[in-house]
Amino acid sequence: MDAHVSPSSVSGTARAPPSKSYTHRAILAAGLGDGATVHDPLVSADTRATARAVEAFGGSVAFAEDGTEAVVEGLSGSPGTPDDVVDCANSGTTMRLVTAVAGLVDGTTVLTGDSSLRSRPQGPLLDALEQLGATARSTRSNGQAPLVVDGPMVGGTASIPGDVSSQFVTALLMAGALTDDGVDVALETELKSAPYVDITLDVLDAFGVAAEATAGETADAVAGYHVDGGQPYAAADGEYRVPGDFSSMSYLLAAGAVAGDPEVTVEGAVPSAQGDAAIIDIVERMGAPVNWDRDAGTVTVEQADLAGVTVDVGDTPDLLPTIAALGAVADGDTRIENAEHVRYKETDRVTAMAEELAKMGASVTEEQDALTVHGGETTLEGATVDGRADHRIVMALAVAALVADGDTTIHGCEHVDVSFPGFFGVLEDLGAHAHPLD
Ligand SMILES: O=C(O)C1=C[C@@H](OP(=O)(O)O)[C@@H](O)[C@H](O)C1
Numbered sequence: 001m002d003a004h005v006s007p008s009s010v011s012g013t014a015r016a017p018p019s020k021s022y023t024h025r026a027i028l029a030a031g032l033g034d035g036a037t038v039h040d041p042l043v044s045a046d047t048r049a050t051a052r053a054v055e056a057f058g059g060s061v062a063f064a065e066d067g068t069e070a071v072v073e074g075l076s077g078s079p080g081t082p083d084d085v086v087d088c089a090n091s092g093t094t095m096r097l098v099t100a101v102a103g104l105v106d107g108t109t110v111l112t113g114d115s116s117l118r119s120r121p122q123g124p125l126l127d128a129l130e131q132l133g134a135t136a137r138s139t140r141s142n143g144q145a146p147l148v149v150d151g152p153m154v155g156g157t158a159s160i161p162g163d164v165s166s167q168f169v170t171a172l173l174m175a176g177a178l179t180d181d182g183v184d185v186a187l188e189t190e191l192k193s194a195p196y197v198d199i200t201l202d203v204l205d206a207f208g209v210a211a212e213a214t215a216g217e218t219a220d221a222v223a224g225y226h227v228d229g230g231q232p233y234a235a236a237d238g239e240y241r242v243p244g245d246f247s248s249m250s251y252l253l254a255a256g257a258v259a260g261d262p263e264v265t266v267e268g269a270v271p272s273a274q275g276d277a278a279i280i281d282i283v284e285r286m287g288a289p290v291n292w293d294r295d296a297g298t299v300t301v302e303q304a305d306l307a308g309v310t311v312d313v314g315d316t317p318d319l320l321p322t323i324a325a326l327g328a329v330a331d332g333d334t335r336i337e338n339a340e341h342v343r344y345k346e347t348d349r350v351t352a353m354a355e356e357l358a359k360m361g362a363s364v365t366e367e368q369d370a371l372t373v374h375g376g377e378t379t380l381e382g383a384t385v386d387g388r389a390d391h392r393i394v395m396a397l398a399v400a401a402l403v404a405d406g407d408t409t410i411h412g413c414e415h416v417d418v419s420f421p422g423f424f425g426v427l428e429d430l431g432a433h434a435h436p437l438d
């Protein structure tokens with residue numbers, strides 16, 4: 001489906017959806033234990049995939065019709081053999097976390113996903129599961145799904161690269177808590193996307209599971225992570241509440257910074273372990289006045305003439321599309337560095353943003369691990385662009401389109417359902433001329 005975006009301003013207050021990363025982990029943790037009520041879950045295509053996987057292992061997940069909670073019945077630490085192939089759809093988090101849980105099953109689990117997910121790397125996780133005592137392989141022997149996993153694994157030490165996906169570490173820690181021997185994850189390289197492991201430690205802690213980083217050679221270096229085995233999952237009082245999603249917030253804050261008339265306020269911005277809260281500092285560094293009231297959980301951003309900045313996205317890969325869109329509107333160069341792992345997402349987001357912003361007239365230089373947007377050299381023009389079946393590309397292009405000269409058509413706008421269902425409605429409520437075409 002196409003979305004149509006005309007140049008327009010935005011103002012008012014919007015609420016960010018609940019965190020996708022926290023929701024995946026909370027539903028899985030509740031499912032691996034005796035169940036819990038997860039309040040304010042993100043109800044989206046990706047989190048539904050994790051809910052289906054919990055059900056495939058023998059639990060159940062009921063999302064309330066009004067979306068305010070998910071009631072999870074757990075499988076008490078013993079995932080059963082799924083009756084059918086587990087379809088992780090478009091969700092990398094689901095596939096990685098569920099592959100490790102499959103290593104606990106005394107039987108065979110088969111996992112697949114859509115064509116995007118079947119092209120993403122899983123090899124290091126398969127190797128890790130083998131090191132822990134499971135059998136894990138790719139049906140095509142190319143480190144990609146479909147995957148076949150035979151457990152049970154006992155635990156031990158798994159050595160993995162840290163520069164492909166932090167989700168491998170998250171997966172090994174979450175499943176490792178239910179092994180007999182526990183799991184030591186030894187990182188072969190520096191960890192990218194590290195704040196996502198902090199989110200995992202946060203959720204594990206809330207479910208009564210102890211896990212920690214193990215010290216490296218220097219004071220701030222991390223050698224890996226450790227989780228003891230035999231730790232049941234149990235949320236305090238059987239309840240867990242999901243905070244707002246800063247990656248989703250980034251599009252609303254970026255919209256306010258480029259097209260605020262004069263400002264936009266985003267609710268749901270309670271502090272949590274999410275590295276993507278860095279978007280607040282980034283829009284401020286680019287010149288937009290920002291006020292984050294941490295107690296109230298609100299961020300207000302005013303429109304301003306933005307200036308290019310250099311941003312390292314090693315910790316915050318999901319912000320790359322948003323920063324690239326901001327850079328196309330700013331004056332001067334915006335250089336996004338340490339970005340190679342951003343190529344392993346729903347699509348290669350470095351190339352996708354370079355090519356799609358270029359269609360809108362932006363001047364862009366792409367390197368293997370960096371993207372530089374040369375703002376101010378050209379005028380951003382409305383164009384027909386391709387969201388590449390990737391929710392974040394669609395939303396970032398919609399932000400750029402608000403201030404392009406002329407109308408923009410974005411292909412594949414329905415993919416926002418992966419992380420931010422109703423995104424175009426929220427933009428419209430802020431006053432933007434942005435809507436899906438039937
Ligand atoms: O664990 C998570 O919830 C996520 C980790 C990150 O992936 P990588 O660790 O693969 O970079 C991020 O890009 C993804 O959107 C969500």
Ligand SMILES: C=C(OP(=O)(O)O)C(=O)O
Pocket residue numbers: 020046090091092093094318345346392419
């Ligand atoms: C990469 C993402 O998610 P996942 O890895 O779960 O597909 C994302 O939401 O940007």
